[in-house]
Every structure is written in structure tokens, then in C-alpha cells.
Amino acid sequence: MTRSSARSTLPAPLRGDHTTTDVCTSExxxxxxxxxxxxxxxxxxxxxxxxxxxxxxxxxxxxxxxxxxxxxxxxxxxxxxxxxxxxxxxxxxxxxxxxxxxxxxxxxxxxxxxxxxxxxxxxxxxxxxxxxxxxxxxxxxxxxxxxxxxxxxxxxxxxxxxxxxxxxxxxxxxxxxxxxxxxxxxxxxxRLDETMTGPGGDGAGSGALRLVVSNGVTETTRDRIGILVRPEYEAITGDAEDVVLWRTAEGVARASVPHAARHSPTGIEWGYGGSGPADLALSVLLALVGERAANALYQRFKHEVVARVPETGGVLRAADVRAWVERQAA
Structure with missing residues (x-):
């Protein structure tokens, strides 16, 4: 029982599809x-x-x-x-x-x-x-x-x-x-490079978003201390308590903290405001700062952080999340 040689032609998803800027449209x-x-x-x-x-x-x-x-x-x-x-x-x-x-x-x-x-x-x-x-x-x-x-x-x-x-x-x-x-x-x-540096190479990629609140207004900035949504691969070098967000091959959202089901029994999500992101915000805060702070702050955390996580996911440093919670009480 043998298969045909792996020299057979690749399928369209792996072949040059002549749609990218660095592949010409003719021979x-x-x-x-x-x-x-x-x-x-x-x-x-x-x-x-x-x-x-x-x-x-x-x-x-x-x-x-x-x-x-x-x-x-x-x-x-x-x-x-x-x-x-x-x-x-x-x-x-x-x-x-x-x-x-x-x-x-x-x-x-x-x-x-x-x-x-x-x-x-x-x-x-x-x-x-x-x-x-x-x-x-x-x-x-x-x-x-x-x-x-x-x-x-x-x-x-x-x-x-x-x-x-x-x-x-x-x-x-x-x-x-x-x-x-x-x-x-x-x-x-x-795509990983763009997430880390941005398409223009200025370090402001979607996976390197700093979120801060000033006078009630959410800002995106690189100069002020905020929560940095890091690329998923940085989970390798981070703290064991860091929260890793990723998607399965089927696109299902997953997190490295237990799902606290309050608004969305079917699972967590991110990238917008809704029941799935609300549950993720609650789950992250319950895992890192305790029930009292989590219940008080998870809706704000959802809008200011979870709703802005890139579609592909990322890493939330535990230290950054705890610092964010401390700033809310200041």
C-alpha cells in the first residue's frame, strides 16, 4: 500500500494565486x-x-x-x-x-x-x-x-x-x-511582524495596542503606561499567570483562564462589546484580582481592553492587568 509521490501539484490555497503584490499577474x-x-x-x-x-x-x-x-x-x-x-x-x-x-x-x-x-x-x-x-x-x-x-x-x-x-x-x-x-x-x-510593528514599521501594530483612560476617554498611545495586547508567541517568555487568548483551527475563541459563564453560556469572545467579551473580561479579572474587583470592573475592562483585542488573539500580561485595576481605584 503506497501513496503517490509528494511531488504532486499543490492545491490552490498553497500555490501562487497571483493576487499578492509581489507575485506578477502574468508569466x-x-x-x-x-x-x-x-x-x-x-x-x-x-x-x-x-x-x-x-x-x-x-x-x-x-x-x-x-x-x-x-x-x-x-x-x-x-x-x-x-x-x-x-x-x-x-x-x-x-x-x-x-x-x-x-x-x-x-x-x-x-x-x-x-x-x-x-x-x-x-x-x-x-x-x-x-x-x-x-x-x-x-x-x-x-x-x-x-x-x-x-x-x-x-x-x-x-x-x-x-x-x-x-x-x-x-x-x-x-x-x-x-x-x-x-x-x-x-x-x-x-502577519506576526505586522502585529508587532504595524504595517508601517512604527511599532503600533494591532497586536501592540496600548490602552489607557484619561478623563474618561479611552486613548491609544505608545508613550503612556497601559495594557499591552502582546503577540501570542510572547506567552513562551511570560509569567505563568499571563492570560493567553487564541483561536482553534475552527476559529473558536479560547483563553488560558477558566470561563466564568455569566452572560454567554456558549463561550467567550473578544474584539467587540457583547456577552462573550463580557464573560472573558470577568474570567480574566476573577483569575487575577479576585471576585470583588472583578464584579465591579469587568464591564469597564470589557470596553477598554477586551473589545480592542485583535481578532487573532494575544497575551495579556498579569502584571499589566493588576496595574490597570489599581489605577481604577486611584
Whole structure:
């Protein structure tokens, strides 16, 4: 039982879709210098730049040795260019597949599963890859450090190949494995950069919003002390009490504090004023400052902080939240 080679064409979501400003709209494009350069070459250059950025990003978040990272970046760059990916993609393989052989076997027998989009979600300290609610395996621990922070910014995962052979064709006496490709890595890195620095590179990105109150008016500023909504990856370096807000692969809002259900029994939310954000505000304050302050301040916290959290989520430092509560009593 073998799958077709992973050299098959990538699906539209991973191929160059010719809609971004750095991918030309025809086979050739005029550069600023007036030289005609094929679109494929322009894309290859961009993927190579993204590979360098990924190498730097991953080096700070993994225990892989420099030589291993260099080889991985080069291999992934070649993989992305060869398959015509619209953004830098990283091939990998899953671990923990031995418990999920029936699903892997069904995928191996299906000729229409090349580059199938898979689901990625958290389960304890692991990231699990699944299809239709059925688990295929886990992301390798050495990749968790760079994969996890990019999930809220558009990183995807796709089936590349089910590995394993069986001469008898009966599915006995061997174990199937699963190769995958993390897609849109380059674009996710770009979105993360914008969150941290803003599109203009001025440090005022949506994920770096400082919220303060002056004479009853909410302001956005970089110069005054307020609550900084930090990018999700900063949870790695923060305090254990910091509140991490993220979305599952299905877009469901999640928080690292228990849900205090008062207005929204179906769950929390952020980014606007409503029942879901009200419950999140209450949940955050109950976890960090106690019931009395939480009950008194959660609606204000909802309007001034929770309603302005970016769609993708972020990190609320526990120290910032407590300082905000203290300022309300001043």
C-alpha cells in the first residue's frame, strides 16, 4: 500500500494565486529596473527571503542545532519552490501515528487526498493534527516552538503523503506514517511582524495596542503606561499567570483562564462589546484580582481592553492587568 509521490501539484490555497503584490499577474513582469523576470523566479526569490526569516525565527524557539536548522531551511525552500507554493512551506512528519492506523490506511487508499487540508489543535502540551475530528498524529516536539505561535497568524497543515509499504496488501505487519506540510509559513511570519510593528514599521501594530483612560476617554498611545495586547508567541517568555487568548483551527475563541459563564453560556469572545467579551473580561479579572474587583470592573475592562483585542488573539500580561485595576481605584 503506497501513496503517490509528494511531488504532486499543490492545491490552490498553497500555490501562487497571483493576487499578492509581489507575485506578477502574468508569466513575465517588469521590475522597477525595467528587466523582465519570470513570475516563477520572483516567487522563488521571495520564498528564499522567507526561508531566511523562518531560520532566524525558529532558531530562537527550538533546540535544533544550527546545522540542522540550516539544512531544514534549505530543504523547505527547495520544497516550496518545486511545488509552486505561494509562501514558504515546511515539510515534516507526524509522531504518535501508531495509534491511528485505520484512518491513515483509509487516507492511503483514497487517491484524492493529496495535499488535503488538516486540522491543527492544542491538546495539553501537544499540537495534534486531525481530519474530521479523528487524530492522525502529533507535531514533533522540536517544531512546537515555532509552529505554535504562527497558528493564530494563518499557518496551515496539509497531508503530503501516507508512508509505509505492505507487499501483501493486507495492512498487516507494519506501521503507517504521515508526512505533512506546514503551509503559509512565510505569510504567517509577515502577519506576526505586522502585529508587532504595524504595517508601517512604527511599532503600533494591532497586536501592540496600548490602552489607557484619561478623563474618561479611552486613548491609544505608545508613550503612556497601559495594557499591552502582546503577540501570542510572547506567552513562551511570560509569567505563568499571563492570560493567553487564541483561536482553534475552527476559529473558536479560547483563553488560558477558566470561563466564568455569566452572560454567554456558549463561550467567550473578544474584539467587540457583547456577552462573550463580557464573560472573558470577568474570567480574566476573577483569575487575577479576585471576585470583588472583578464584579465591579469587568464591564469597564470589557470596553477598554477586551473589545480592542485583535481578532487573532494575544497575551495579556498579569502584571499589566493588576496595574490597570489599581489605577481604577486611584
Amino acid at each position: 513575465d513582469a517588469l521590475t522597477s529596473a525595467g528587466t523582465r523576470i519570470p513570475a516563477a523566479e520572483l516567487r522563488a526569490r521571495r520564498v528564499a527571503r522567507e526561508a531566511g526569516r523562518w531560520r532566524t525565527f525558529a532558531a530562537e524557539r527550538t533546540r535544533m542545532r544550527p546545522g540542522t536548522l540550516d539544512a531544514k531551511a534549505l530543504d523547505a525552500c527547495a520544497f516550496s519552490v518545486h511545488h509552486g507554493a505561494s509562501s514558504f512551506a515546511v515539510p515534516s512528519k507526524l509522531v504518535g501515528t501508531s495509534r491511528h492506523q485505520p484512518l491513515l490506511r483509509s487516507l492511503a487508499l483514497d487517491p484524492d487526498t493529496s495535499w488535503l487540508a488538516l486540522d491543527l489543535g492544542a491538546r495539553g502540551d501537544h499540537l495534534v493534527v486531525s481530519r474530521g475530528g479523528r487524530v492522525l498524529g502529533r507535531v514533533q516536539p522540536k517544531h512546537l516552538g515555532w509552529v505554535r505561535p504562527l497558528v493564530p497568524f494563518g499557518l496551515t497543515v496539509h497531508l503530503a503523503r501516507v508512508t509505509g509499504t505492505d507487499a501483501s496488501g493486507q495492512g498487516r505487519g507494519y506501521r503507517l506514517g504521515c508526512n505533512v506540510a506546514f503551509g503559509h509559513v512565510g505569510k504567517a511570519l509577515g
